Amino acid sequence: MPEALFTLIPLPPLLAALWIALGFALGRDRGEAGERGTARVALSAAGLSLLLVLAADVQALLLGPPGQIEAGTWLASGGVRVALGLRLDAFGLVMATLVALIGLVTLRFSVHYLHREPGFQRFFLGMSLFTSAMLLIVTAGNAVLTFVGWELAGVSSYLLIGYAYERPRATDNANRAFLTNRIGDAGFLLAIALCFAWVGGVEWPQITEGATDLSALQLGLILFGFLLAALAKSAQVPFSAWILRALEGPTPSSAAFYGSLMVHAGVYLLIRLAPLLELAPALAALVALLGLATALYGWLGALTAAETKGSLMYATLAQVGLMVLWCGLGWTELAAWHLVVHALWRAYHFLHAPALMHWVPRPARPVPAWLARRRWLYTAALNGFWLDAVGDALALRPARQLARDVESFEERVVHRLVGLPEQGSGVHSLARWEEARLGRAAPRHRYGPGVLGALMDSLSTALHWFEQRMVLQSGGGGLRRMVRVLGGYLQEVEALLSQPRYLVLLILATLVVIL
């Protein structure tokens, strides 16, 4: 089998997603009548991907893994080149098989689960897009293509968390999840850009080999970007809160995304970057620490969670935290094994979650006594250690407040200086505004009808304003007021600076200028 054919592995589900979207746009594929066709397209596309992956597997078993394969240049500009290629080494192939298999199973499960749901097509579109994105993440030959999958997975998760888009809670959670992931994406982009600047390319082997020549600072910065992405995607502390909100979507999508596939994407990235992590022991220790923290967080959360999906999610987090810990300790092989087994097991688990209540005859286990005794710990675990609230206080609220400040700055200062006056234009309306503020009606003289009259009118009001403002107030009056106004502004600036967000902003701005 020609190797170039394997570059098509992520393509069929993407085409299926496009096909479903097109069918919906043309009005052909809607409601219950379209269900059968939609499901067939999505399933056969996922099946085709699985077949391609299996063919690659067979070839790998017989002839050894194909390794880095390339089907052309995707993007080129000056010294920057991104190849359209995959990396099908042993680990990549195992992951691809896993993704294709779980994707297919989940899709098959959803055919009945979502029967007669109003968003059937939307769901299958999102799932197909997601399958394609996940396949791209685990097989991509370079960091840019991985990022493409990375971000598409984020978008499809946005679409599926917000599946019930009429519920404000669902859409709010979808936004939160996407935004948290977006922070990781920014880190990923930073790492990609730095790789181009310092390593000279983004092919995975190039990165892992070229990293040895870098200075500690350069390596640290590149790793920092990738780690940010991995930790956000795998919902490690401090980004854990989004994944609990993400359970808002339909159960099969929760199974595929958070239970078994997407949550492992970060771990996958860490395994890929293991050679880099070995060179930066401090960052590796940080990774191990955060993994451990997440494992504890998940464990305590699972003990106190009040609903099936929630406790499953916490349990998943605990396991993923352990995998991250293994990565931090350098036990990459163990992490890989753990990942595969856990993904399979958890997919099974999540898909059974809706029926779990029927199967388990005894009531849910109570919170263990040692935990119940420690009230503070219990409360903290029940509240997810307030990670959400911390995120709110540290990022969301300052950003909103800043936005409001910018808006009022725009309205009060910029607009008044260079913007559109309330009525008329130029000095003319400045005079009117001044008069209105002073509570005095401007004496209105009409010198005649038409354009000339209007011109005379504005001229006279302008002169009137000038006289009032400059001539009559000379001799200290105007000056004193100006000083007072300036003083007021300075006071405002000082008050602003005493607020933490501006202080932080000032520090950041200084950093930017220095860099």
Place this chain on the structure above:
Amino acid sequence: MPDLSLTNSPPLLSLLLLTLPLGAALIWVAPRPSWARAIALGATLSNLAIALTVAALFERGDGGFQLVEQRQWIPTLQIHYRVGVDGISVLFLPLAVLLFVGVVLASWTKTRAMPRLYFSLVLLLEAATLGIFCALDTVLFFLFWELSLIPIYFLVSLWGVGPRRREAAVQYTLFMLLGGVPLLFAFILLALNHAELTGVAVPAGLSFDYQTLLQTPLAPGLGPTVFALLLLGFAVKTPLFPLHTWLPVVATDGSAGVAALMTGLKIGAYGLIRFLVPLAPETARDYGWVLAGLGVFGVLYGALAALAQTNLRRMLAFSSMSHVGLVVLGIGTLTQQGVQGAVFQLLNFTVVAGGLFLLTGFLHHRTGTADVAGLGGAARTMPLLASAFLLLGLASIGLPGTGGFPAELLLLLSAISSYPGAGIAALAGVVIGAGYLLGIYRRAFLGPVTSTVVAAAVDLRPRERLVALVLVLLVLVPGLYPRLVLDFTQAASSAWVARVNPAPPGP
């Protein structure tokens, strides 16, 4: 020296510029006012065919100007009619024309008052816009630049939707006229500089020819002046802080079509690429950080201001300011990735920003408002409109698979390697970008249906569906296959970079 052998190339560009005034004239002699829209559509579509032919005939490996035409215009002052395209400008032609097709289709039934005047003004605006992209003589460029103001003034003041449309039109025109003055000064300074350098007496030694000016070194001390004047002139149109105040007003009070044209056609940023940097290359090298600083400030300021908006159109205006900030940052890096990313992003925005305004116009037409307070749950009754809006919106924040991604990637690459601090600050803009887009999308399109007009609204009609489909395709195709665009701009942009950095560029 201009290569006169090229003057014999087929007069495609002149044809491109001439069909539109002809169409506008035809509208006035047509027996019925209702024919106006059909004539406008016909003229624009035939123009699309010409623009596509231009793109097809374009030799991609050549970094110079092609299809150059030259005629005498004002011989005493050495002013010529010179038009031509290079890899940087050629793709703007078909995309701009396509946006005009979209505007004509979008105002098909919505423009009832004075259709003859409306459609002929649209055609004149199109001619002026295409002229801006083709002109190779600074005076000709300036003429088109100022000519575009007249149609915009009337389009905004007569067919605007907001209560302050007249003030908006006046303000816009005043701003642009004021911005035009430094441009004209700069062009005259450059022409005088040429006369001084060649030692020929003034009327004969003047040169307004862009290609000649490129070869003319600036007298010492002139560079910063020219740079400042051109920057000021183009900053008004781009728009850069603090000269952006016309944009939100025109975007909310102008008609949807005009708002789409004003934000979609980023002529100011094009001017920065075409004139500012190449005509004052040494100064650009020394003061590139000014562009980068203005750009990154625009990114953050626009993004934060967009976060506070409750009106879709105002939000789009600020977000467009934020995105163009990233483009200016890319231009300021003076690297191949920076300029290719900038051109890519500008092309992309013709579709994305223009398309988002057209879609908002469809929504506005149905519900009478673009404010989230009057919307909510629009996805329930208008799923196609909501989906198209989401896709274009995600394209504007650089979703992979859309043209926004490769463009933004190149811009960020250039920014982070040239100005790490500014690049990282721009990354913060990436996060905020997702925040304002999804935040306002949630309030406008998702959630329960609360207003009766939204509940009664119908989804996209076939004609609007066609517009949306073309927009979506134009967003997806370059996103999946970015070389389609990059192959066009490669040669011209390396010539551009070589002008600024005569030393071999870094990796």
